[in-house]
Amino acid sequence: MNEQSQRPIPPTAHGHQLVLKALQKQPNALRTLHSPDSAENELAELVVRAARNLDSLQSELVDRCTWAADDLTRVAAGTAAANPLGILQTSGTQIDILAARRADAITHLKSALAAYQRATTPHSQRAVSVPPSPSRTPRQTR
Numbered sequence: 001m002n003e004q005s006q007r008p009i010p011p012t013a014h015g016h017q018l019v020l021k022a023l024q025k026q027p028n029a030l031r032t033l034h035s036p037d038s039a040e041n042e043l044a045e046l047v048v049r050a051a052r053n054l055d056s057l058q059s060e061l062v063d064r065c066t067w068a069a070d071d072l073t074r075v076a077a078g079t080a081a082a083n084p085l086g087i088l089q090t091s092g093t094q095i096d097i098l099a100a101r102r103a104d105a106i107t108h109l110k111s112a113l114a115a116y117q118r119a120t121t122p123h124s125q126r127a128v129s130v131p132p133s134p135s136r137t138p139r140q141t142r
Contacts, residue, residue: 012062014102015054015109019047022113027051030116043116050109057105061098064091 019027030044068091074080075087083089 012059013055014058015051015105018054018106018109019051019113022117034120040116040119043112043119046112047109047116050105050112054102054105054109057098057102061095061102064095064098067091068095 016027019025019030023030025033027048030048031041034041034044068088071080071091072087075082
């Protein structure tokens, strides 16, 4: 077991955890699995970068939320004055933006993981996808 796999995964490593759950591999381990100029290697790089981006956004979001919570706690305890322009006006907007960026990063990573899995799973091992059946409820017209 190497040193990297013995270290606990920080709670902000959401991208790392998604890759580990989907592929049962550490993100950086994907870099050594394919020949350098292959499509599979390029997809692996996309997965690794998407995971790192998500981890960075998650960490930034946690930091911003923690900072806002600490600020609110100081105001509630009476050890800091409330900003007359709004306690959460700036940090609330930043948190909302980071949460939206995080959601986009999750979607991007999941797409990259799906493409990587399709490219690296032999055709014979792929699950047969069944198209959804059409709705059997009659359409109502006016």
